[in-house]
Amino acid sequence: MVVSEQDIIKVIVFQLADKEYAIPVSHVQGIEKMIHITRVPGTERFVKGVINLRGVVTPIIDLRERFGLPPAEKTESVRIIIVQLDGMEAGFIVDSANDVLDISADSIEPQPEVVGAIEEPFISGVSKIGNRLLILLHLDKVLNLPD
Amino acid sequence: MEMNQQYLDMFIEESKEHLQTCSDYLLELEKNPDDLSIVNEIFRSAHTLKGMAATMGFEDLADLTHKMENVLDAIRNEKIAVNSNILDVVFESVDHLEAMIMDIAGGGGGKRDVSGIVSKLMAIEAGEQLPQNNPATKETAADVAMEEVSSESQLVYDEYDITVIQQSKEQGFNVYEITVSLRPDCLLKAARVFMVFEVLEKNGEVLKSFPTVENLEEEQFDQTFQVAFITKVSQEEIQEKISKVSEIDHVVVVPLTDDMIKKTGKGAIASKEQLQNEIHMDSKQDKKTEAAKKEAKTAIHNSHSKTIRVSIERLDILMNLFEELVIDRGRLQSIAAEAKHPELTETVERMSRTMGDLQNIVLTMRMVPIETVFNRFPKMVRSLSRELNKKIKLEITGAETELDRTVIDEIGDPLVHLIRNSVDHGIESPEVRKAKGKPEEGTVTLRAYHSGNYVFIEIEDDGAGINKEKVLKKAIERGIVTKESAQTLTDKQINELIFEPGFSTAEKITDISGRGVGLDVVKSTIQALGGAISIESQEDVGTIFSIQLPLTLSIISAMLVKIEDEIYAIPISSIIETSIIQKSDILNAHNQKVIDFRGKVVPLIFLEEIFEVPRNEKHEDGCHSVVIVRKGEKLAGLVVDSFIGQQEIVLKSLGNYLKNIFAISGATILGNGQVALIIDINALM
Known part of the structure; x- marks a missing residue:
């Protein structure tokens, strides 16, 4: 059976605390190891600063802090996922980058309302792959500073 | 279609240049309405523009240019006398044309309702009882075209050439005279010439060309050029090979006979002499215009001779790469300093020096003369002064001063605003000026110059100056300063108040400036560019706005x-x-x-x-x-x-x-x- 391309979404799966999250590959520019971050004064707490990404000064957001999760210990698996949206580039600090998966659009369900987690406004839907539950993110909401 | 896209940028760029030439010469014409050589220049630019627009399929543009051209032609043939009203209409047409080009540049189709201006142009044309004008222009144009296409040999052979030709013939080579006509819509004439020469040089030797190779490279010919060619290849073969180059209309290859050599030689010499005589007489009759013309020509020639067009995008890439190098240099320097290795240190030092030179070159490549911004102001001041019934002369100095491209792009609007300000608020009406004992005609001076790492731009007017009491009163009314603090302000500080947001002193709000948004925006734009603006003013003497800008931003x-x-x-x-x-x-x-x-x-x-x-x-x-x-x-x-x-x-x-x-x-x-x-x-x- 041939599945049309529209129905399949390729996503990058990453880990934050005990949950797995997904971002469409089309928005991901690359995955980097942790490097020196220069603090930028006068920004939101979750903006950790800027890095030199091959000559481009790129802002870095700590997703744990953005979602109100407790800070993690620094481990070797910590990654910066570089995303771009509407010409804006930013990096997300995540616990680890786990996988690249194809998920079918049909498998995405709206977020069950009962969850009530802090990250709720950032969630666009959930997808169940086998026994894994992937949380899909609203990139624009994650990036937009609260007004 | 993709060809069109490829040429679109070039078309836009060149159209802008031609329009600029039109408005420059129109201003010139207004000053010397009797100098018909100026009309010729305008006509030439308009004509080229029309041709390009038609080729690219922008009919409205071509149509309006055509109508404008008719009026210019009538002026040129002394059927209409130049006056301000006619020039107003022509200026207005140029404005419309500019708007169309901007539309095309912005991705539009260059469509615009120009019926109003077209009927005005037609009225000028017809109003002077010139119904015959239209066919007449066409006829002369056709005549010119005929002359261009005629394949009569223009090549002149000297004795050396003749010897070479004869020897070649003796050794069994063929000698041809080849006449190549490019298609009238050919956009890259020099490139086609180059391709033809490449074909020729693969198959033999080019002895001579008319026009000369230099002129061909600079596109100083219409559509046809001729070469004398020595080869072993047959006539048909060479014709076929050249015809394969695109955008070529037709190729004529004729074997060169001894008769032709002699005849053309003589004829050309005769005509040359004649030409020289003519020039001689001309110069006697009208030395001034001739000199002016020549000057203009050489100026054009100079600017065209040794430049190439490079897209800004490429320069930006070059700049980015260079920036990477600068970063690496910094890194190398610190490594070398730590390692204390003499040879490494020496090499790094040498490299740094070369990099310094390279930096200068890369930065100057991005420099553009401020002329590109300044040259739209004469027209603007002209129309503003007519609108406001003031007499204003705009003087520009230092237009050749160069600034970084990025600054050039941003500085236009603030300057427009400041000049409008000077014209509107600064210069008084002729009656008032007379009463004050000043010349009726006010002067606005636009000045640019280099100093250290900065470029300064000054806008000076000999107008009313800033009325300090009025400024203070207004500032207190608007709550910009308190009455108490107003007492302590220096004159300079009072002048600076006009840059505060929400400040406007014009009693009468006009279309031209003074809506209370403006000077503060000007100030913030200039600050965003890393520059600064200051103001000096003396009542009834005039005002100077002085802008300081960094040479480079990167x-x-x-x-x-x-x-x-x-x-x-x-x-x-x-x-x-x-x-x-x-x-x-x-x-x-x-x-x-x-x-x-x-x-x-x-x-x-x-x-x-x-x-x-x-x-x-x-x-x-x-x-x-x-x-x-x-x-x-x-x-x-x-x-x-x-x-x-x-x-x-x-x-x-x-x-x-x-x-x-x-x-x-x-x-x-x-x-x-x-x-x-x-x-x-x-x-x-």
């Missing part, structure tokens, strides 16, 4: 300083000096820590507080490192932990996500690959 000298383990860059341009002060030197004045710096009281700014630098342990020793910075006449001392040193840094933006960070104007990448933030002195003071 690479600057900066002082690197350290606070805890964070590194910040301070632009050298705003630093006066650095010094170490003792804690005991700090005085308190109104809750503000100050120091006495060479007899001046200078406030201290503790960067660790402004930037909330996290401290591992309290920094405690008896002295502070202070960078004394300046903004205008104000001084301040920035307190840091230590100085690292001076370095060339590449300015980078923090991106769209982090906008409006207080007191940070951007970032740079250090030798070790880390990012350092650049301090915005203007925001701190």
